[in-house]
Amino acid sequence: MFRSLLPRLREKSVAARRPASMADLMEDFWREPFGALPALFKDMEYPAVDVSEADGVVTVKAELPGLEPGDVELSVENDALVLRGEKKFADEEKKDDYHRIERSYGAFSRVIPLPGKVREAEAKARFDKGVLVVTLPRDAAEAARKITIES
Template sequence: MTTRIMPWNPFRELEELQNRLAALMSRSLVPSSEGQEAMRMADWAPLVDIEENENGYLIKADLPGLAKDDVHVTLENGVLSISGERKQEKEEKDKKYHRVERVYGRFVRSFTLPEDADPDQISAQFKDGVLEVRIGKSEAVKPKRIEIKG
């Protein structure tokens, strides 16, 4: 098994830090009906992987507990957006929760498409809680090998 070393990208780290800070700042203490402070579950951002090969890009988003109808993929002005909502289960009177750690609420992840992405070659598939969005590369931008005649 070989380990691939990825080049350091300070902007990727900055984006990750920004996403973490946004998640922290979106949670706030709000008074509950009993007058106590309670943590309000705010919007969340599902984790994604983005891959590239010579034919295009693949975005994989982890969306456990969601159904296909709870997720929307849109493209507008070169920005691909994945949005949806994970609804909290209804609290039943005979259940006593000791811990609730899963995050619920609306989410939106947006990605600016690179110049070589072809907006006419976008497809999405949802299976087992994972959304896969495939984006093809434009033929005009793919490298073309030119034969040298002698």
């Protein structure tokens, strides 16, 4: 669109590998409108988790497809659940020529803040179809207390 209107300016910015004007920014946007989106997601943590609480029990669900219970280590440290583990690359066939590998491999660690003190000794964890489910009972002594306001 703008390339035909401002060819010299566009040539300069292409040579410099950066936009030189607002016209270049618009050209880049129209060519690839969602090109900046991958940068928004680069800091997402692994594994993805859901944290919920009901009836005094905190439940953490973590997506860990392809892992076994022995591949994951759990601990509670400083009012946070710590998940550690390693997803190993299973390259059994040497003749495969990969063109693209998007699945992640390697060691991971995730610290999930808990919404209060929990009774660590009563915590339970289980795998269910690639999802790790950890249940942590809240400590009743540390429950939130209501403060009345005097007038």
